[in-house]
Amino acid sequence: xxxxxxxxxxxxxxxxxxxxxxxxxxxxxxxxxxxxxxxxxxxxxxxxxxxxxxxxxxxxxxxxxxxxxxxxxxxxxxxxxxxxxxxxxxxxxxxxxxxxxxxxxxxxxxxxxxxxxxxxxxxxxxxxxxxxxxxxxxxxxxxxxxxxxxxxxxxxxxxxxxxxxxxxxxxxxxxxxxxxxxxxxxxxxxxxxxxxxxxxxxxxxxxxxxxxxxxxxxxxxxxxxxxxxxxxxxxxxxxxxxxxxxxxxxxxxxxxxxxxxxxxxxxxxxxxxxxxxxxxxxxxxxxxxxxxxxxxxxxxxxxxxxxxxxxxxxxxxxxxxxxxxxxxxxxxxxxxxxxxxxxxxxxxxxxxxxxxxxxxxxxxxxxxxxxxxxxxxxxxxxxxxxxxxxxxxxxxxxxxxxxxxxxx
Amino acid sequence: xxxxxxxxxxxxxxxxxxxxxxxxxxxxxxxxxxxxxxxxxxxxxxxxxxxxxxxxxxxxxxxxxxxxxxxxxxxxxxxxxxxxxxxxxxxxxxxxxxxxxxxxxxxxxxxxxxxxxxxxxxxxxxxxxxxxxxxxxxxxxxxxxxxxxxxxxxxxxxxxxxxxxxxxxxxxxxxxxxxxxxxxxxxxxxxxxxxxxxxxxxxxxxxxxxxxxxxxxxxxxxxxxxxxxxxxxxxxxxxxxxxxxxxxxxxxxxxxxxxxxxxxxxxxxxxxxxxxxxxxxxxxxxxxxxxxxxxxxxxxxxxxxxxxxxxxxxxxxxxxxxxxxxxxxxxxxxxxxxxxxxxxxxxxxxxxxxxxxxxxxxxxxxxxxxxxxxxxxxxxxxxxxxxxxxxxxxxxxxxxxxxxxxxx
Numbered sequence: 045x046x047x048x049x050x051x052x053x054x055x056x057x058x059x060x061x062x063x064x065x066x067x068x069x070x071x072x073x074x075x076x077x078x079x080x081x082x083x084x085x086x087x088x089x090x091x092x093x094x095x096x097x098x099x100x101x102x103x104x105x106x107x108x109x110x111x112x113x114x115x116x117x118x119x120x121x122x123x124x125x126x127x128x129x130x131x132x133x134x135x136x137x138x139x140x141x142x143x144x145x146x147x148x149x150x151x152x153x154x155x156x157x158x159x160x161x162x163x164x165x166x167x168x169x170x171x172x173x174x175x176x177x178x179x180x181x182x183x184x185x186x187x188x189x190x191x192x193x194x195x196x197x198x199x200x201x202x203x204x205x206x207x208x209x210x211x212x213x214x215x216x217x218x219x220x221x222x223x224x225x226x227x228x229x230x231x232x233x234x235x236x237x238x239x240x241x242x243x244x245x246x247x248x249x250x251x252x253x254x255x256x257x258x259x260x261x262x263x264x265x266x267x268x269x270x271x272x273x274x275x276x277x278x279x280x281x282x283x284x285x286x287x288x289x290x291x292x293x294x295x296x297x298x299x300x301x302x303x304x305x306x307x308x309x310x311x312x313x314x315x316x317x318x319x320x321x322x323x324x325x326x327x328x329x330x331x332x333x334x335x336x337x338x339x340x341x342x343x344x345x346x347x348x349x350x351x352x353x354x355x356x357x358x359x360x361x362x363x364x365x366x367x368x369x370x371x372x373x374x375x376x377x378x379x380x381x382x383x384x385x386x387x388x389x390x391x392x393x394x395x396x397x398x399x400x401x402x403x404x405x406x407x408x409x410x411x412x413x414x415x416x417x418x419x420x421x422x423x424x425x426x427x428x429x430x431x432x433x434x435x436x437x438x439x440x441x442x443x444x445x446x447x448x449x450x451x452x
Numbered sequence: 453x454x455x456x457x458x459x460x461x462x463x464x465x466x467x468x469x470x471x472x473x474x475x476x477x478x479x480x481x482x483x484x485x486x487x488x489x490x491x492x493x494x495x496x497x498x499x500x501x502x503x504x505x506x507x508x509x510x511x512x513x514x515x516x517x518x519x520x521x522x523x524x525x526x527x528x529x530x531x532x533x534x535x536x537x538x539x540x541x542x543x544x545x546x547x548x549x550x551x552x553x554x555x556x557x558x559x560x561x562x563x564x565x566x567x568x569x570x571x572x573x574x575x576x577x578x579x580x581x582x583x584x585x586x587x588x589x590x591x592x593x594x595x596x597x598x599x600x601x602x603x604x605x606x607x608x609x610x611x612x613x614x615x616x617x618x619x620x621x622x623x624x625x626x627x628x629x630x631x632x633x634x635x636x637x638x639x640x641x642x643x644x645x646x647x648x649x650x651x652x653x654x655x656x657x658x659x660x661x662x663x664x665x666x667x668x669x670x671x672x673x674x675x676x677x678x679x680x681x682x683x684x685x686x687x688x689x690x691x692x693x694x695x696x697x698x699x700x701x702x703x704x705x706x707x708x709x710x711x712x713x714x715x716x717x718x719x720x721x722x723x724x725x726x727x728x729x730x731x732x733x734x735x736x737x738x739x740x741x742x743x744x745x746x747x748x749x750x751x752x753x754x755x756x757x758x759x760x761x762x763x764x765x766x767x768x769x770x771x772x773x774x775x776x777x778x779x780x781x782x783x784x785x786x787x788x789x790x791x792x793x794x795x796x797x798x799x800x801x802x803x804x805x806x807x808x809x810x811x812x813x814x815x816x817x818x819x820x821x822x823x824x825x826x827x828x829x830x831x832x833x834x835x836x837x838x839x840x841x842x843x844x845x846x847x848x849x850x851x852x853x854x855x856x857x858x859x860x
Binding site: 056059060085086089096097099100101102104105109112113115116117118119120121122123124125138139142143205206208209210212213215216217221223240314315316318319322335336337338339340341342344345346347348349433434435436437438439440441442443444446447448449 | 467493494523616625723726727743841842851852855
């Protein structure tokens, strides 16, 4: 049964990305051309804005400004980390019913898909005709049922470009360079660092993913071996690396771990993990020049680093969400499937098939050593990064014969 | 007296930048068209490569590949932090004389200009006809006698874009966001964060520069005031902030300060300062969501973020260096002067006028509060950032009347 109500509501949840506003604008512009819809509301700061009745009328925004907002990173409506429970959902229903809203679109990641699932169940239980569609977004690329998720390609592009540049810097002033990349459970974004490599001796020389157990002694042996081979070493480390028990390596350092409402440990917004690992390298290996960076919020917020493929697909998942809602007859989560190299199509998955689950990297994407990616991963990621990627060139060897030191 | 020798040598010193290879290629291509020069050598890893006789023959490189290298960040010849003393310079002379080199071009910052000055003096003292030209490069923008220095505009563009994005992220998920920016003594790069602002309530809301004394209590009061006004606060902090005695704030935290051969404390490559300041904000102000980033090496090495104005000028200082050397009759440091809004010209300053000195921000560039920049600074910096900067747009307010909460 398709709702006869005349209003739709769209909201954004979780961490902003470079392209989440494309999905928002995809929903708004597509909804505005449907005769059955006379109002498009946006909730400010996700589900929080629903319970607070903090709505804006997107029907009154110009198409021109919507296009400009679409090209702007961040969440234009604002976001939230709230995860609704039963009582929270009751409040959501009261508001939706009071405003005559029949379609709810929530753009977000794992936690947001779970929110949509709960709201959908509550709506059914309450007999309220609400169509609930989850629209995927996450830089971690950890939604199941998707070839990849909007937001990830642009963040991956940032990580690849960052390592391409860091490798050049490190080649000029050799030493150990280590950078910590976002990704709590899935290593896709850290693995994207490999796409910054061009020449065989380029970094990153070592990549540490949450899909593999991190053993400090092995890490130090790996770094020492690369340092001896190349006279330098560039390392990509996922913020989610953990020991055999699953405990975060960072937990060995931090005494007060901040947890959010979802029970997640705060891994971002601190340079502690990079500093800890650098200190270990200095102390245990006696390497003098060791530098650590933490890409932090730059990798999801930096303006001016976006994949055109990601932009297009983020727009399309928003458009498709409205089409599925208006022409279909079920709730669900929009998913991206790869149909060619490179082409994508969209489907609607059951919310139960997506919500509350976490996708990690296939074994086929990780080299047997556990510290590199495979060609399968490079082929998987490359088209997503989009066009116009910067390339690195080097001088060709043309050594000049020594005059004074010619004897050696 | 212009040297009759037929070879020139070029080298790169100090931290790499996004455009230092433009200057290298400017020297090489300009030198190759002069009839008086039959070989263009490059020293690998700066002055270290000279004493090691580690030269490459750039006369044998294709123009096509040189152009591609010019567009690549990093130091294509490699760099060094070595600062030659008397004995080091004696070794340099022996090598230069043995190879028949008559012109020495060194691309670098403060420390490199001092190296050129020492080498020039030693050459004169030894009666060796060596033309020594310093070519400016520094992301810190701290060379005296220059309107600005190549490398700074591209790094400033990175910082401005990073804060433009961080501000959008922070607006979506409000809290305190603090990022530490490079700049040991000069605040230009940190101040560039202000160019990421568009709307009056955009961050950065507070900017802390090494040109002003940092007082922790005042800092906390500033943050609290901004948090109350905007419900959030974005802060730019220079790595070089110091107390009234000149001691780095970081020194209050770090126990083992690493110093390089120039006696500089290592301020980059660690997230300690951001983490310290965030901890203070959490503890003293009781604000829950506080995130700190350290831009680290990204701001000087990120590939794909470059100012076209910076590229052009970096190329020109290299070209002009060769022209000054061939057609002039004195050693010196190439300097950029502003001649219009926006246009630049180049002159050759005496090495003594540049070497060993540090330029900091004019008082006219810093607001009376000490935590913001003036319009004079915005006008100064804007044309340097180049074309094609990303812009941020937002939804216009169109609130929907509350139904349930209409009573308040």
